[in-house]
Amino acid sequence: MPSAARNIIAMGVAGYLLLLIYDLASLRKLPYRFLFSLLGYSMQAYAIVSAALFEQQLAVSKYLWLLAWPLMLAGLSWLLYCLFLYPPLRRTYRDKKGPALTTEGPYALSRHPGVYGYTFFVLSLAVISRSQLLLSAGCLWSVINLIYVFLQDRFIFMALLEGYEQYRRNTPMLIPNLQSIKRFWATK
Secondary structure (H helix, E strand, C coil): CCHHHHHHHHHHHHHHHHHHHHHHHHHHCCCCCHHHHHHHHHHHHHHHHHHHHHCCCCCCCHHHHHHHHHHHHHHHHHHHHHHHHCHHHHHHHHCCCCCCCCCCCHHHHCCCCHHHHHHHHHHHHHHHHCCHHHHHHHHHHHHHHHHHHHHHHHHHHHHHCCCHHHHHHHCCCCCCCHHHHHHHHHHC
């Protein structure tokens, strides 16, 4: 593997490390912690685009390529909605009294709904760009994303968000169940 490819993969991993540092800084309510978040997401985005443009080696049928477009757009839309655009989520890290727990909309469906959007987006983009590097890196980054949300779920959010233990009891971590689907439709 060329060193440029390793650097792209490492940049994506470093993006997750910065997001973890952001969460830890949020526990301490450190000023300017949003910079870690900004850098983490920026590094992830740059790594994804760089990997998509790096090489085109995948042999992809026209039908799979066409199917990947709506999956990529749906994944990106869901990811952006869950992480940045869902209005009640703004309270989570910006509330003056401290972080507020969001349990409605996509967060009624599962505790980490953005995981699906990220995975669909990255892997579909790998098919669209025909990038072997993005396919490999996207799989790795998706596994790291699962580890990251596990750490958030078990350690960070338990300390950061009041009521998170009750939320954990009532809402599945990743795979929606019938109850969470009903709550999602009732609160969206």
